[in-house]
Amino acid sequence: MKLCLVVDDSRVIRRVAAKIVQDLGFDVEEAENGRKALNACAIRMPDVLLIDTEMPELGGIATAQALRKMPGGDKVVVVFCATENDPHFIRAALEAGGNEYIMKPFDSEIVRSKFLLLDLLG
Amino acid sequence: MAPDDFEYAARLMKERSGLVLTRDKGYLLENRLMPVVRQHKFKSFHELVAALRTGDAALQSSAVDAMMAKDTAFFRDWKPFVHFAKVVLPNITHARREKKLFRVLCAGVSTGQEAYSVAMTIRDAAQQFSGWRAEIIGVDLSPTAIAAASNAHYTQFDVQRGLPIKSLLRSFTKDDAGWQLNSDVRDMVKFQTWNLLTDIYPLGRFDVILCRNVMVYLDLQAKIDLLQKISRSLADDGVLYLGTQEPLTGVSAAFRPVNRDLGIYAVHRLDKVVLSSLAVPQKH
Structure with missing residues (x-):
């Protein structure tokens, strides 16, 4: 089973996202910031990283850059x-190593539709 | 809801749109028509039906419009659009190299996302189509859906359902209320209100027809009739895209499956060699 690491400083968002991703057939791990996410990646590299951009300690963009x-x-x-839904910000996030971007x-x-177009389902 | 009211409203919907409503769908009828009740200041659903019975054509059109499902998404189900981009478009560039014209019909286009997905796919393959004319026509019974499609302004939820983020950045401009599709894609599609229960032949012949998640609302006879019309309007080497949950078994012998799971069909008269060229690649 593929692993998705859900990273968000909001516990509520993490739980909601984790439930959605589980229902899509993924194993799920959670982390509350980028630093903890990188630690988790060092132990077991996920197939998918679903990550917020603004978080304490280490944000999503810096995390993605380090991950790469x-x-x-x-x-x-x-x-x-x-x-964040500003096109300039989104463009920068993709250039920093993102494959896709979901706006809250x-x-x-x-x-589901984003995972489908990323060829992550079935 | 009084049984008489349901029977009358359900019959009206079937005659005007082909939509089949069984008695257990009474809640759906009431739910979708309540905005019409409020808009016309009727006191109840019963009053609306009484007014519909008088034969008020404008009111009947409003009610039918309100009943139409408007659920759609950009690149819905994704894989059929990958097939369109990677298999159908290259085939067309070869088969239509003399005329340099190809035509796509999106039947039951709702608020336009599917037709614009086709347009974006063709635009992204622009190198193959330099000097070509691509005509994309979107039709739907609902005037409000067609107005929304022509307007091409979408909410943040709409543009996230199925649309790759790079396509969003490339093809849309953000404003205070949502996302406006840019004119380079918008101008590729022509929309018009059209009832698929009438003949579609006046719209001309098409190389590709998408009629996805339309037949699921029709009864068997309406499905048979519509597929006959589609068969007549599709080029001999044309491709039909249906919804992924709309099998043709027992409905029409006019088509051969290219991939049933993805709802992709070719016309039955198509040569087997050409049919094999439409096969879905193993890995997208």
């Missing part, structure tokens, strides 16, 4: 999931 330099980190599908608020259909 780790062994195996280049293969991880990085999906940013953030409140989101629902299960949005996550």
